[in-house]
Amino acid sequence: MKILIIDDDEAIRDSLELVLRFEHHEVRVARDGEAGLAALAADPGLELAFLDIKMPGRDGMEILEEMHRLRPDLSVVMISGHGTIETALEATRKGAQDFIEKPLDRDRVLLTVRNVQHLRRLKGENQALRERLSSTSREMLGSSPPLEGLRALIQRVAPTTARVLIMGENGAGKELVARLIHDLGDRSGKPFVDVNCAAIPSELLESELFGHEKGSFTGATELRRGRFEQADGGTLFLDEVGDMSLGAQAKVLRVIEEQRVQRVGGNQSIPVDVRLIAATNKDLRKECEEGRFREDLYYRLNVVPIQVPPLRERPGDVALLAATFLAQSAGRLGRPPLELAEPARAWLERQPWPGNVRQLRNLMERCAILLDGPRIEVKDLEGLTGPQAAAAAPDVFRSARSFEEFKELSERLFLQQRLQEHDWNVKRTAEALGMQRSNLYKKMERYGLK
Numbered sequence: 001m002k003i004l005i006i007d008d009d010e011a012i013r014d015s016l017e018l019v020l021r022f023e024h025h026e027v028r029v030a031r032d033g034e035a036g037l038a039a040l041a042a043d044p045g046l047e048l049a050f051l052d053i054k055m056p057g058r059d060g061m062e063i064l065e066e067m068h069r070l071r072p073d074l075s076v077v078m079i080s081g082h083g084t085i086e087t088a089l090e091a092t093r094k095g096a097q098d099f100i101e102k103p104l105d106r107d108r109v110l111l112t113v114r115n116v117q118h119l120r121r122l123k124g125e126n127q128a129l130r131e132r133l134s135s136t137s138r139e140m141l142g143s144s145p146p147l148e149g150l151r152a153l154i155q156r157v158a159p160t161t162a163r164v165l166i167m168g169e170n171g172a173g174k175e176l177v178a179r180l181i182h183d184l185g186d187r188s189g190k191p192f193v194d195v196n197c198a199a200i201p202s203e204l205l206e207s208e209l210f211g212h213e214k215g216s217f218t219g220a221t222e223l224r225r226g227r228f229e230q231a232d233g234g235t236l237f238l239d240e241v242g243d244m245s246l247g248a249q250a251k252v253l254r255v256i257e258e259q260r261v262q263r264v265g266g267n268q269s270i271p272v273d274v275r276l277i278a279a280t281n282k283d284l285r286k287e288c289e290e291g292r293f294r295e296d297l298y299y300r301l302n303v304v305p306i307q308v309p310p311l312r313e314r315p316g317d318v319a320l321l322a323a324t325f326l327a328q329s330a331g332r333l334g335r336p337p338l339e340l341a342e343p344a345r346a347w348l349e350r351q352p353w354p355g356n357v358r359q360l361r362n363l364m365e366r367c368a369i370l371l372d373g374p375r376i377e378v379k380d381l382e383g384l385t386g387p388q389a390a391a392a393a394p395d396v397f398r399s400a401r402s403f404e405e406f407k408e409l410s411e412r413l414f415l416q417q418r419l420q421e422h423d424w425n426v427k428r429t430a431e432a433l434g435m436q437r438s439n440l441y442k443k444m445e446r447y448g449l450k
């Protein structure tokens with residue numbers, strides 16, 4: 001295990017280091033809290049810190065809090081001197097795992113380390129289990145030939161660390177593919193971190209990706225680890241990569257080449273081990289030709305291209321998707337099951353689906369909310385999709401139980417309709433409505449429109 005010792009007393013540092021090294025642990029030492037925090041920030045591999053309570057400058061309790069903010073996953077064991085046992089107990093209530101007392105007892109130290117290791121292993125297994133459970137709802141449905149082809153490709157690239165560029169229309173399933181690649185690969189127990197490059201204003205994107213040092217710009221009141229660091233050991237998903245500014249592109253390229261990141265306003269470079277998966281609905285080759293996307297970055301990202309076929313090219317998947325979404329929505333709303341009449345199913349299969357699977361899912365959700373069932377007919381679907389769809393809006397008047405709910409339902413319907421009119425292109429919809437794109441993204445997330 002990689003262990004950090006923070007103590008102002010050299011004799012304690014040395015003896016603790018000796019004991020731990022003897023057991024083949026990797027050890028770093030720091031003589032005060034500030035140095036300890038810096039060591040932590042520089043080395044994401046540190047798993048455990050021994051932290052002295054009484055130190056000149058900022059004491060152990062203060063540093064403990066900061067550590068939690070910086071590295072919530074770090075295990076901390078307090079080192080307590082005579083007369084600080086009370087404080088040590090309080091520290092365990094604040095998230096320290098344990099404490100040891102001076103003078104140090106070798107066996108007690110080693111037992112504590114073993115306990116920490118045991119707990120960390122349990123936590124890791126627990127998280128992996130939870131992720132496996134939640135990924136069942138992330139199942140990729142469909143058995144059409146294009147989808148089977150996609151599935152085979154995912155299975156082939158998942159166990160590698162090759163960079164993947166996922167292309168496809170809005171709502172076709174690019175993010176789902178990215179998550180599957182992560183879940184099926186060796187990194188599945190490690191973080192999957194996604195960044196939506198279109199949702200973050202370009203002036204903030206760099207600090208989002210690379211982090212920033214405290215005080216590096218106005219508003220940077222605290223040190224912040226960037227997405228690359230957060231994804232260390234795992235996968236970083238650069239969604240809507242075609243919307244990244246040229247400035248950020250240059251920096252991402254450098255990180256890929258050096259496998260190190262530098263925080264904004266910082267001067268040390270931190271090693272990161274990250275698998276990159278990028279997605280876009282733009283034609284990146286054309287973006288390159290027109291000077292909006294760096295060609296060198298394009299080639300770096302596009303080691304394995306994956307094209308997610310639009311839904312209209314795999315009508316064979318529509319029925320299964322529709323039935324599944326319908327059952328899910330009805331279940332969530334606590335409504336009796338609905339079923340599609342045969343002609344309604346055929347009608348769905350003939351639609352062009354510009355918003356792809358997401359559009360189908362939203363339509364099924366609207367069915368579950370607005371229709372009485374139990375059978376859904378073609379005229380129901382036409383009523384919910386055609387230009388007359390707006391006529392369904394008055395239902396909001398009847399179904400809302402409070403003013404708040406009314407406002408939310410109508411806002412949701414309004415945004416959904418406008419998004420649909422713009423083929424679910426967030427940028428264009430936001431422009432048409434005179435809204436900030438980030439604001440629209442927030443609302444979409446809130447209403448599950450995305």
Ligand SMILES: Nc1ncnc2c1ncn2[C@@H]1O[C@H](COP(=O)(O)OP(=O)(O)OP(=O)(O)O)[C@@H](O)[C@H]1O
Pocket residue numbers: 139140141142168169170171172173174175176177281321357358361424450
């Ligand atoms: N084959 C599938 N089976 C089940 N659900 C799917 C499938 N494909 C897509 N979905 C669902 O459809 C929705 C849209 O998919 P996703 O977000 O992956 O699309 P996207 O291509 O990233 O869209 P955008 O371009 O808008 O970012 C998600 O809720 C996803 O879970």
Ligand SMILES: [Mg+2]
Pocket residue numbers: 174175239
């Ligand atoms: Mg997406």
